[in-house]
Amino acid sequence: MKIKIKTKLPGPKSLNLLKRLKKLNGSNSVPYPYFHSKEGEGCYFKDIEGNIFLDFASQIASNPLGYNHPNLSKVVERYAKRSPIKYAGQDFPVKEHLDLLEELMTITPKGMDSAFFINSGAEAVENAMKISIRNKNNVEFGVCFHGSFHGRSLAALSFVTSKQIYTKGYGLKIPSRILPFNETAGDELLKVLNQEGSSKIGFVIMEAVQGEGGYNVAKHKMIKDIRKITKQYKIPFICDEVQAGMGRTGKWWAIDNYNVKPDVMSSAKALQVAATISNKKNFPNEEGAISSTWGGGHIIDLAMGLEIIKTIKKDGLLSRNKKNGDYLRKRLVEIEENIPVISNVRGLGLMNAFDLKTVKLRNDVVVECFKNGLVLLSCGGSGIRLIPPYIVGKSEIDESLDVIKKAVEDCSVKGFKHKGNICDFMSCLKEQ
Ligand SMILES: Cc1ncc(COP(=O)(O)O)c(C=O)c1O
Numbered sequence: 217m218k219i220k221i222k223t224k225l226p227g228p229k230s231l232n233l234l235k236r237l238k239k240l241n242g243s244n245s246v247p248y249p250y251f252h253s254k255e256g257e258g259c260y261f262k263d264i265e266g267n268i269f270l271d272f273a274s275q276i277a278s279n280p281l282g283y284n285h286p287n288l289s290k291v292v293e294r295y296a297k298r299s300p301i302k303y304a305g306q307d308f309p310v311k312e313h314l315d316l317l318e319e320l321m322t323i324t325p326k327g328m329d330s331a332f333f334i335n336s337g338a339e340a341v342e343n344a345m346k347i348s349i350r351n352k353n354n355v356e357f358g359v360c361f362h363g364s365f366h367g368r369s370l371a372a373l374s375f376v377t378s379k380q381i382y383t384k385g386y387g388l389k390i391p392s393r394i395l396p397f398n399e400t401a402g403d404e405l406l407k408v409l410n411q412e413g414s415s416k417i418g419f420v421i422m423e424a425v426q427g428e429g430g431y432n433v434a435k436h437k438m439i440k441d442i443r444k445i446t447k448q449y450k451i452p453f454i455c456d457e458v459q460a461g462m463g464r465t466g467k468w469w470a471i472d473n474y475n476v477k478p479d480v481m482s483s484a485k486a487l488q489v490a491a492t493i494s495n496k497k498n499f500p501n502e503e504g505a506i507s508s509t510w511g512g513g514h515i516i517d518l519a520m521g522l523e524i525i526k527t528i529k530k531d532g533l534l535s536r537n538k539k540n541g542d543y544l545r546k547r548l549v550e551i552e553e554n555i556p557v558i559s560n561v562r563g564l565g566l567m568n569a570f571d572l573k574t575v576k577l578r579n580d581v582v583v584e585c586f587k588n589g590l591v592l593l594s595c596g597g598s599g600i601r602l603i604p605p606y607i608v609g610k611s612e613i614d615e616s617l618d619v620i621k622k623a624v625e626d627c628s629v630k631g632f633k634h635k636g637n638i639c640d641f642m643s644c645l646k647e648q
Pocket of ligand 1: 276336337338339341365366367368423427428456457458459460484485
C-alpha cells in the first residue's frame with residue numbers, strides 16, 4: 217500500500233458519522249476525522265471512503281504490529297465461532313489468562329514474577345500505587361515528575377502534570393510532590409525526604425521515556441539516583457511502561473535501557489490488556505483485595521497479547537525497533553539542520569519526537585500531514601511524536617518524512633490557515 221487521499225477530509229461518509237458521534241460522545245475528545253474500515257496492511261490503513269493513510273501514531277502506541285498482521289488475523293479467526301468472548305476472568309478463569317501470564321513472565325525484569333491483568337493503563341497505574349501503599353499507615357503522598365502522564369482516573373490523574381486540561385477542576389486528589397525530570401531529581405528527592413521523612417512517601421512513579429509529556433528520554437544519572445535513593449529508603453519505585461513498554465524502545469521495557477529494576481511496573485497498550493507487574497510478595501495475600509470483573513477476561517485481547525510477544529521474539533522486533541528508530545532519528549536530525557523551525561529531535565527506539573517553533577505551527581503541521589495521508593500525534597509543549605508500528609521499514613519512514621518536510625514548509629508560509637470542514641474537527645487540536 218501507499219498513501220492515497222481521494223476525498224476531502226473528512227470524507228462525506230465519515231463527516232456524517234462524526235456529527236452523530238460528536239452529539240453523543242460524552243468524552244468530548246477530538247478524534248481524527250475519519251472512520252477506520254477493516255482494510256489495511258502493515259503501517260497503512262483505509263478509511264471508510266477508501267483513502268489510504270500511513271499510520272505513525274499506532275493508535276497512541278497501542279497497535280504494535282500494524283494492520284491485518286497475519287499472525288494476529290489467525291488469532292481472531294480462531295475465536296470466530298466462540299461466545300462469550302469476554303469472561304469475568306479473575307473469578308472464572310480462561311486458559312488464555314494463564315498463557316499470557318506465563319509468556320509475560322518470560323520478558324519481565326528478573327524478580328518481577330507476578331502480574332495482575334486489568335482493563336486500562338490508568339487501572340494498571342492505580343493498582344501499582346495501591347500495592348505500593350497498602351498497610352503503610354503513615355503514607356501521606358506520592359512523588360511524580362514534571363511532564364508526567366499516568367492516566368485520567370482520579371488517583372492516576374493526581375500524578376499527571378503534563379497538561380492542565382487533565383487535572384483542571386479536580387480539587388480532590390491524592391497529594392503529590394513533583395520532581396524535575398532532569399539530573400537534579402535525586403537531589404530534589406533527598407530534599408523532600410529530609411523535610412518530610414521517608415515513611416510519608418508512598419512511592420515514586422516515573423516514565424523512563426515520557427509519553428504524552430513530550431517523549432522526553434530520562435538521563436541515566438537521573439534514573440540511577442532515583443533508584444539508589446528509593447532502594448536505600450525502601451520507597452517503592454514504580455515504572456509506568458504503559459506507552460514506552462513492550463518493545464517500543466528497542467528493549468522490552470524502557471527501564472531496561474538503564475539496567476535498573478523497578479519494584480512495580482504498569483503495562484498496557486502494546487500488551488492489549490493492562491497489567492500491574494511486581495514480585496509476588498508485593499501483591500496482597502488476602503483474596504479479592506485487588507480484583508476487577510473484566511480483569512484478565514477478554515480472551516481475544518489476552519490471545520493477541522500472547523501472539524504479539526511471540527511475534528516480537530520470533531521476528532527480532534526489538535533489534536529492528538532500535539535499528540529503524542536510529543535511522544528515523546538520523547533522518548530527522550538531517551531535516552532539523554535544514555529547517556530552522558524544527559528543533560530538539562529526541563527519542564529512543566521507535567519512540568521519537570521533535571519540536572516546532574510554535575504551538576500553532578505544530579498544530580497546523582499535524583493537520584496538514586493528515587490532509588496528506590500521514591497520521592501523527594502531538595506531545596509536550598510544541599512537539600510531534602512519531603510512533604510507527606514495529607513492522608515499519610525504511611520506505612515508510614522516508615515516505616513519512618517527505619510528508620512532514622513538505623507540511624512544515626507549507627505551514628510556515630506567512631498567513632497560512634486551514635479551511636473547510638476539517639477545522640470543525642481538528643483545526644486547532646484544542647485538546648492536544
Ligand atoms: C504512560 C502512560 N500511563 C498511563 C496511561 C493511561 O492509559 P489508559 O489510557 O489505557 O488508561 C497512558 C495513556 O496514554 C500513558 O501513556
